[in-house]
Amino acid sequence: MAADGTHSTNAPDPLTAKATPAPPPHVVASLDQVSVRRYTTGQVILDDITWTVRAGEHWALLGANGAGKTTILRLIGALMHPTTGTVDVLGHRLGRVDMRELRARIGLVSSAQKVPxxxxxxxxxxxGHTGTVQPLWRKYDADVRDRAHALLAELEIKELADRPYGVCSGGQRARILVARALMADPSLLLLDEPFNALDLPSREDLIDAMHRLAVTRTGLATITVTHHLEELSPAIDHVLLLKEGRVLASGTAVDVLIADRMTECFGRPIAVSRHEGRWLARSGRH
Structure with a gap:
């Protein structure tokens, strides 16, 4: 209202005012011109990799054996340093941060993990709360123990709480390891071939679990290394395609998972299809 009692014309019209765009999701991991070479042989494992992962994104790392997938996961998991280039994870640059402290903030799931x-x-x-193989009982108060039970329930395996890990099925073990990785409440979850040796029902249970996590934990970023498109949950929205240590393609799943690129990546005709959000790759030969 103006001083003379009339309405001011300076106020923005709510019908024409433009909404302020939401800020882009923050970066959780980035590689800038990263290369990795074996010191003993000079072999190039990764060559000039530039890649960014943001909060809430779900990436698949695909490529033939030896393409460099696991090496990238080890870099982002703060398990190794690059030969050249820079790696930033959760706001910290490798080489300027205590790697052990950084690893404690990253969720990692691998079938190679040592578990009693x-x-x-x-x-x-x-x-998962202490990042140790053996339990450190004095570190687990009632709240920590309750959180572990809650995570088992979230992964829909609360009935396994008192079952020895050694007698659990492969699929059950995989979900237990996911729950373990979530104990640190990470904003980044790395999955290194989590479907390895799982039968069909176990694979589908794990895919369903990963899809639920993506829906309920909207800020969580995930990176999954796998060899098979059918192991990707519908939540996977981005793909990094590697060939011989270099980026062949990077972007949204619908742009990267096409026949021409998959054929170039794997060196044989590949046909790609999608049904109800799930991907399938097969030989394009007839």
Missing amino acids: LDATAHTVVLT
């Missing part, structure tokens, strides 16, 4: 076979599922999840 006689420990119960609940105990295995508890060890």
